[in-house]
Amino acid sequence: MNPMTTAWAAALAAATMLLAACASAPPSPTARETEVPVRIERFDKEFELARGVTRVAIDNPWGEINIRSRDEREVGIHAVVQRLPPGFAPATMRSHRDGATLHIDVTMDGATPGALPLQGRIDIAVYLPGDLVLALHTRDGRISAKRRAAAVEASSKSGALLISSRGRLDLHSDSGPIRAVAIGARWDGRSEITSDSGRIVLMVPTFGDIALEATTNGRLTNDFGLSVTPDRGGASHAAARYGQGLSPLTIRSRTGEIVLEQLVLMGEDKGDQNDDD
Structure with missing residues (x-):
């Protein structure tokens, strides 16, 4: 393998500090009978x-x-x-x-x-x-992948998913929370974000060519005036088409809450609105 670059070594040091927080603290000396080595x-x-x-x-x-x-x-x-x-x-x-x-x-x-x-x-x-x-x-x-350029597929039974990408999203967690940001104005294929009981918070690129559909038997809210209606089975449902509607974006949960927030790009991310395929 190639020797590590200075940047790679610095990144490893940062990762060590980040991941070391996951390690369990050693037991108190007063509880030696229950110590786990x-x-x-x-x-x-x-x-x-x-x-x-x-x-x-x-x-x-x-x-x-x-x-x-x-x-x-x-x-x-x-x-x-x-x-x-x-x-x-x-x-x-x-x-x-x-x-x-x-x-x-x-x-x-x-x-x-x-x-x-x-x-x-x-x-x-x-x-x-x-x-x-x-x-x-x-x-x-937990799975964390932020500011990606390409598609992200991620799944965990109970862990949190923290994902943002300009590409297609395919995310699932049974009971863990999902917080996702669809940064791109358009992508190839269908983006699907699903859970069984986990809470989903999604930032929606209403500036893009998006066909949005959200359904849950739990609570469904948004902050950009999207109409939410009950379907025949009692589930809450919302749908909208933005731009040409070329990129499907489906959000589903059996019983979990769905929160839709409008994405407003700032700074260097504004270039994403003008990306060409």
């Missing part, structure tokens, strides 16, 4: 982006995924690992390529996510170019 480790891993790779899929069922942008055509990962007894399972990362997609799987050897007793946690910061399509999955961990 947690082993905390940190390591870095880099993956080459071969020619033709346009999508990166990351599966981390052990903790958080935090996406950061970098200029180098590589995927750099900084991991904070908490290893728990009795197995103290070591963390590993495995990769393989499938067509245009580079798959990266985070694992703890010999352990099963969600099984009791818990055997560890792995939180990762991922550094990669902003023009790559992302497919991110956790079990219960």
Whole structure:
């Protein structure tokens, strides 16, 4: 692998401070009979982006995924690992390529996510170019990917999703909250943001070519005058067409609240309104 640049080293230091907050504080000396000998480790891993790779899929069922942008055509990962007894399972990362997609799987050897007793946690910061399509999955961990240029797919059972992109969004969390920003004026394909019971807050680019549709059996509100009506089944429903309506944007929740907010771009983001396909 290429040696780390100064910027990459600085980013790793920042990531260490960010992810170290996820590590459990050591028990009080007065509670030694209940002490758990947690082993905390940190390591870095880099993956080459071969020619033709346009999508990166990351599966981390052990903790958080935090996406950061970098200029180098590589995927750099900084991991904070908490290893728990009795197995103290070591963390590993495995990769393989499938067509245009580079798959990266985070694992703890010999352990099963969600099984009791818990055997560890792995939180990762991922550094990669902003023009790559992302497919991110956790079990219960948070996923954060902001100001992306390409499509973002993200799913978590109970973890929060914090996503913003000019590209297509495909986001799902069973019970965790979702806060998303559709920055672009248009995108290819359908954007879908769904939950079972989790609260969804979406900033809508009403300046774009958007076909908006939102439905939930929970509460549905907005701050830009969109009419909300009940359907025959008692669910709240709202729909609107902006511009040419070429980019579908669907928001659905079974029982969770949906909050729609109007996106107002400021500063350098105003250029997004004039992007051409």
